[in-house]
Amino acid sequence: MxxxxxxxxxxxxxxxxxxxxxxxxxxxxxxxxxxxxxxxxxxxxxxxxxxxxxxxxxxxxxxxxxxxxxxxxxxxxxxxxxxxxxxxxxxxxxxxxxxxxxxxxxxxxxxxxxxxxxxxxxxxxxxxxxxxxxxxxxxLFRDDDGQAAALRAPAAGREVVLFASTFTPRLSAAPQLYDAIRAQVERGDRYWLLTLHPKCPPELFDRYRALAGPNAAFVETEQLVAAQRAADVLLADTTSVVSEFVVQRKPVVTFRNRAPKAHMLDFNDAAQLPAMLERAFAPSATIREALRSYADQIHPWRDxxxxxxxxxxxxxxxxxxxxxxxxxxxxxxxxxxxxxxxxxxxxx
CATH class of the missing domain: 3.40.50.11820 (CDP-glycerol glycerophosphotransferase, N-terminal domain)
Structure with a gap:
C-alpha cells in the first residue's frame, strides 16, 4: 500500500x-x-x-x-x-x-x-x-449516496432546471438573467436548482439565495454534481458546468456563450428565456445528435x-x-x- x-x-x-x-x-x-x-x-x-x-x-x-x-x-x-x-x-x-x-x-x-x-x-x-x-x-453516473434524488424530490414531478454561472464579469449571466429567472421561479410550473461560482460577488449570492422556496433551491458548490444529475435542463453561460452537464447528453441553454456550438441553445436577450426553455425541453433530433457527439469527444467515460x-x-x-x-x-x-x-x- x-x-x-x-x-x-x-x-x-x-x-x-x-x-x-x-x-x-x-x-x-x-x-x-x-x-x-x-x-x-x-x-x-x-x-x-x-x-x-x-x-x-x-x-x-x-x-x-x-x-x-x-x-x-x-x-x-x-x-x-x-x-x-x-x-x-x-x-x-x-x-x-x-x-x-x-x-x-x-x-x-x-x-x-x-x-x-x-x-x-x-x-x-x-x-x-x-x-x-x-x-x-x-x-454523475453513480448516485450512490442519493443526493441527486434528494435534490429532485421537492420538484414533485415537475421538470427541473439547473442554473449555473461563471464569475468572469464579462461572461456571467447571473446579473443579466436574474429578473427573467425570478419570473420563471414565481410561475412555479418548473422547479429550479440555483448555483453560482464561488468567486461571484456576495450580493449576487444574496439575491439568488433569496429565490429559494417551494419552487427553487440554492445549491452549494459541493452539491453541484448531484444537482447536474438531478436536473433535466441546464441554463448557463460560458461556465465549464455546460460541458459537465452535456456529458449526460442533456440539453443546455446558454446566454451569450463565448464560443457557442451546435449542441447549445444560445441566446442574447433575457426576454427570450421562456422560449429557449421550451425548446430545451423538446429538443430536436439535430440537437440530440450534437449533444451525443460533443459528449463523446470531451468525456466518453460513462461508467x-x-x-x-x-x-x-x-x-x-x-x-x-x-x-x-x-x-x-x-x-x-x-x-x-x-x-x-x-x-x-x-x-x-
Whole structure:
C-alpha cells in the first residue's frame, strides 16, 4: 500500500478530489489532503487534513492536483487532474493547454483534450499523458449516496432546471438573467436548482439565495454534481458546468456563450428565456445528435470509475511502464521558487 496526497486551492476542487480519495481508500492506500487558499476550510472525507509541513513530511508517492499548480517541493510524482473542461475562455496557450513545467502526468478527460496534450508531451518530453476521464463526474453516473434524488424530490414531478454561472464579469449571466429567472421561479410550473461560482460577488449570492422556496433551491458548490444529475435542463453561460452537464447528453441553454456550438441553445436577450426553455425541453433530433457527439469527444467515460483509472495511470507512471520523462524546463525552477514564496516555505 502507498501514501498519496490530494492538493486543492479552491472549494470547487473538492468534488474532483473526493471520488479519488474514495478510490484510494478502497484500495487500502493512505490519503492525505493539503488544502490552501480558498479551499483551506474545506474537507475531503476519509483523508487526513494536513498542514504544509505535515504534507512535506508525509513524503507521498504522488500528489494529485485539481489546480493549475502544485507545490513542487513535496515528494512524489505530480499528477494534473484539471479543475474544469476547456470552455475556450482564453487562448489555448494561456488557458487549458498551457504547460507550466510542474506536472509529471496529465490525466485527461476525453479525446478533445487527450490529443492536444499528447502532441504537447511529444514536443516537451517532460510529462506523460493518459486519458482516464474526470474523477469529478464519477457521481454523475453513480448516485450512490442519493443526493441527486434528494435534490429532485421537492420538484414533485415537475421538470427541473439547473442554473449555473461563471464569475468572469464579462461572461456571467447571473446579473443579466436574474429578473427573467425570478419570473420563471414565481410561475412555479418548473422547479429550479440555483448555483453560482464561488468567486461571484456576495450580493449576487444574496439575491439568488433569496429565490429559494417551494419552487427553487440554492445549491452549494459541493452539491453541484448531484444537482447536474438531478436536473433535466441546464441554463448557463460560458461556465465549464455546460460541458459537465452535456456529458449526460442533456440539453443546455446558454446566454451569450463565448464560443457557442451546435449542441447549445444560445441566446442574447433575457426576454427570450421562456422560449429557449421550451425548446430545451423538446429538443430536436439535430440537437440530440450534437449533444451525443460533443459528449463523446470531451468525456466518453460513462461508467463512474474515472478515479480508478487515474489511480491505475499513476501506478503505471510510478512503475516506469509509461517510460521515462525528461528534465523539467528552466521556467519550472522559477515557478517553484514563486510557489515557495507564496506558501511561505523555504526549507530544503
Amino acid at each position: 502507498a501514501d498519496y496526497l490530494l492538493f486543492a486551492t479552491e472549494r470547487y476542487a473538492l468534488p474532483i478530489l473526493q471520488p479519488l480519495a474514495d478510490a484510494l481508500q478502497a484500495r487500502g492506500h493512505t490519503v492525505g489532503a493539503l488544502l490552501v487558499d480558498n479551499a483551506r476550510d474545506g474537507l475531503i472525507e476519509g483523508a487526513r487534513m494536513m498542514s504544509l509541513r505535515e504534507a512535506v513530511a508525509f513524503r507521498p508517492h504522488a500528489v494529485f492536483s485539481a489546480a493549475n499548480w502544485v507545490p513542487t517541493f513535496i515528494r512524489g510524482a505530480k499528477v494534473q487532474l484539471f479543475h474544469g473542461f476547456n470552455v475556450e475562455k482564453r487562448e489555448d496557450a494561456r488557458g487549458h493547454f498551457r504547460v507550466r513545467g510542474l506536472f509529471d502526468l496529465y490525466c485527461t478527460q476525453g479525446p478533445a483534450t487527450t490529443a492536444p496534450f499528447k502532441a504537447l508531451a511529444a514536443r516537451h518530453r517532460h510529462f506523460k499523458v493518459v486519458e482516464t476521464g474526470w474523477s469529478k463526474l464519477d457521481p 463512474g470509475y474515472s478515479a480508478y483509472r487515474v489511480l491505475a495511470a499513476t501506478e503505471a507512471f510510478l512503475s516506469g511502464r509509461l517510460g521515462q520523462v525528461g528534465r523539467k524546463p528552466w521556467m519550472a525552477k522559477f515557478r517553484a521558487l514563486q510557489i515557495r514564496r507564496e506558501l511561505g516555505y523555504w526549507r530544503p
